Amino acid sequence: MPAKAAYNFITLPEKVLPSPMDEYRKSLLSGEETQVREGIRKFMAVSGASLSGTIELDVEALTPLFVGGTGERFFAPSGRKILPGSTLRGMVKNLLKIISCGAMRGDEDINDRHVYFRCLMAPGITPQWQRDLHTLYSNRMTNRVKGKQVKQAKQGILVLTQKGEYYVYPLLKKSGREFMAKYERTYGVLPQKGEKGIKVHWVGSRMYILTGSMGRNEKFPYKGITEEEYNKLSDDKKKKAGKQYIRYIDYDMVDWSENHRIPVPEKVILEYQDDTTRAGLNLLDKKNMCQAGEARLKGAKLSEDIEYIIPTGYLENNGEVSAFGHGLCFRIPYRTSTMDAVPKTLKGETIDFADAMFGKKELWASRVFFEDAEPVGEIEDLVDAPMEAHPMLQPKPTSFQLYLEQKQRDAKNWDDEQQKARLRGYKLYWHNTQCDWEALDDEKENMKNVISKIQPIRKGSRFHGRIRFRNLAPEELGALLMVFDLSGNSKRSAYKLGRGKALGLGSVRIASRLRLDSAEAYRSFFQEGRLSDSAEETSAESYLEAFSSYVEKRGMTRDWQDVMGELVKMLDWQHAVETPGWADKVSSMSGNVKTGNVDPRFLSREVLLKVSRVYSS
Numbered sequence: 001m002p003a004k005a006a007y008n009f010i011t012l013p014e015k016v017l018p019s020p021m022d023e024y025r026k027s028l029l030s031g032e033e034t035q036v037r038e039g040i041r042k043f044m045a046v047s048g049a050s051l052s053g054t055i056e057l058d059v060e061a062l063t064p065l066f067v068g069g070t071g072e073r074f075f076a077p078s079g080r081k082i083l084p085g086s087t088l089r090g091m092v093k094n095l096l097k098i099i100s101c102g103a104m105r106g107d108e109d110i111n112d113r114h115v116y117f118r119c120l121m122a123p124g125i126t127p128q129w130q131r132d133l134h135t136l137y138s139n140r141m142t143n144r145v146k147g148k149q150v151k152q153a154k155q156g157i158l159v160l161t162q163k164g165e166y167y168v169y170p171l172l173k174k175s176g177r178e179f180m181a182k183y184e185r186t187y188g189v190l191p192q193k194g195e196k197g198i199k200v201h202w203v204g205s206r207m208y209i210l211t212g213s214m215g216r217n218e219k220f221p222y223k224g225i226t227e228e229e230y231n232k233l234s235d236d237k238k239k240k241a242g243k244q245y246i247r248y249i250d251y252d253m254v255d256w257s258e259n260h261r262i263p264v265p266e267k268v269i270l271e272y273q274d275d276t277t278r279a280g281l282n283l284l285d286k287k288n289m290c291q292a293g294e295a296r297l298k299g300a301k302l303s304e305d306i307e308y309i310i311p312t313g314y315l316e317n318n319g320e321v322s323a324f325g326h327g328l329c330f331r332i333p334y335r336t337s338t339m340d341a342v343p344k345t346l347k348g349e350t351i352d353f354a355d356a357m358f359g360k361k362e363l364w365a366s367r368v369f370f371e372d373a374e375p376v377g378e379i380e381d382l383v384d385a386p387m388e389a390h391p392m393l394q395p396k397p398t399s400f401q402l403y404l405e406q407k408q409r410d411a412k413n414w415d416d417e418q419q420k421a422r423l424r425g426y427k428l429y430w431h432n433t434q435c436d437w438e439a440l441d442d443e444k445e446n447m448k449n450v451i452s453k454i455q456p457i458r459k460g461s462r463f464h465g466r467i468r469f470r471n472l473a474p475e476e477l478g479a480l481l482m483v484f485d486l487s488g489n490s491k492r493s494a495y496k497l498g499r500g501k502a503l504g505l506g507s508v509r510i511a512s513r514l515r516l517d518s519a520e521a522y523r524s525f526f527q528e529g530r531l532s533d534s535a536e537e538t539s540a541e542s543y544l545e546a547f548s549s550y551v552e553k554r555g556m557t558r559d560w561q562d563v564m565g566e567l568v569k570m571l572d573w574q575h576a577v578e579t580p581g582w583a584d585k586v587s588s589m590s591g592n593v594k595t596g597n598v599d600p601r602f603l604s605r606e607v608l609l610k611v612s613r614v615y616s617s
Contacts, residue, residue: 003606006502009425017101021356049473053516059463063507064456067498072386081379085370100353106339114333116275158312166264177245179227205299211327256301264321281326334414341421373465386453388439401605411605430586431576435504478547484512494573566611
């Protein structure tokens with residue numbers, strides 16, 4: 001039985017569709033201001049980029065909708081609920097990228113990062129679905145020395161300098177170990193109910209590194225055992241007794257020489273910060289660190305440029321820290337980044353339609369401008385006050401069988417040597433008429449750190465907005481209008497806005513009307529004491545045809561039709577309304593991988609069906 005999810009992917013095209021502006025790429029990307037201006041002048045003169053006007057947008061919420069800004073309530077900066085132009089801009093640009101077979105660039109169209117993972121189970125008890133990950137993790141984190149597995153990770157002290165740089169000071173000798181029961185008895189530190197015990201306990205010149213509850217729960221038959229009794233147990237029984245020792249570092253164990261400290265590259269720091277699925281201790285959070293002044297008073301021989309310190313585990317490669325984390329079995333990144341999984345044909349410097357129309361950093365400005373969409377009538381809240389929602393977690397690309405194309409029966413991960421990782425495509429969320437967003441009691445109790453409160457507005461809420469455009473070529477305007485036409489399927493289509501898309505929030509219908517400026521728009525700004533509105537409502541048909549013809553001339557009709565076919569199905573609201581059992585088809589697989597209470601399709605690494613096949617499944 002295939003996997004299912006609240007999302008799916010629009011397959012990537014084989015190559016980028018160049019925009020008319022790409023003819024002048026050499027000048028436009030030269031970085032020379034005079035060449036850029038000349039390139040734009042030639043493009044405007046040759047392409048007929050003289051179309052200006054507005055696209056009127058009528059937006060209706062088909063499900064509850066939440067655009068939160070920075071708070072728990074719907075975005076209302078002046079007390080009046082509005083749809084911010086930036087929200088509409090992001091949605092339109094993303095769909096334009098898909099429709100016009102655009103390029104995919106790191107930190108612009110996709111978050112260019114390395115995904116983190118960890119797999120700690122022993123080979124004999126590792127579930128089948130995790131064995132490949134276990135092998136990969138074990139090979140990266142251990143070496144075999146004289147027939148025994150030895151950890152490659154070392155322990156040291158991570159420091160933050162006044163300049164915002166990070167270094168690791170290595171140890172002169174291995175960290176010490178103290179029996180857990182003795183530690184608890186001495187310091188009166190016992191894991192509380194619901195506490196994982198993942199922290200650093202600072203005691204004088206000693207730093208205790210707690211990486212878990214240390215086996216202090218009822219499932220271990222040797223709870224409360226003494227150190228002497230524990231040391232007499234066989235190796236098998238010691239395993240049943242759980243983690244009975246805790247590591248610690250004294251300041252005199254550290255090599256405080258500035259010449260020996262190991263730099264942590266900025267990219268490694270940024271990727272650690274981007275690992276939003278980490279549930280353990282955040283080593284970079286200053287509230288978990290010790291101030292350098294306090295550490296100096298207790299014996300740390302720190303240079304004056306150090307501000308904060310914390311013990312860390314780390315891997316070293318070519319004189320730099322390549323990964324770090326709490327303890328010695330921390331999360332590590334795959335070597336393949338998300339951008340490595342994007343086909344080379346989509347990563348070049350081709351100026352695509354989104355580049356041309358939305359601007360490209362300092363080189364040229366946008367020619368499309370999004371106004372905030374104002375409310376039409378009264379906008380009512382769905383609930384009287386903000387309420388906890390199901391956790392709206394970040395995407396988990398560690399579910400590689402869902403995010404990567406799979407050519408064989410056994411799902412391959414990001415670093416698989418035989419099957420090079422390739423992203424499945426642009427991620428979009430299915431429409432779902434069953435909007436289930438309120439958090440369950442156990443989520444409120446056990447997931448307090450990731451749950452947030454929201455106050456959506458009711459379905460049926462309406463807004464009116466505008467997109468203003470200046471000096472577009474006919475095929476450019478056609479590509480922009482195609483976002484709202486979808487090859488003639490606009491009456492069946494709906495879009496997704498705001499937060500909680502996976503929970504059924506954010507489905508909206510958008511009706512559009514094209515108005516082109518007449519010559520009078522530039523001769524008279526005021527008429528009879530009011531702002532002149534000389535824009536004429538115009539049929540979009542000829543501009544849609546101009547874009548379709550442009551695609552055909554570039555030899556990309558088949559690629560474009562494949563993309564459009566999937567996109568139309570993905571955005572089909574009527575299918576969500578009319579298809580029996582649709583809500584179940586597009587619900588997420590759930591469960592807790594730690595307890596084994598998981599949908600069997602996830603355990604067997606089943607892959608998602610292509611968009612077109614979801615309809616017939």
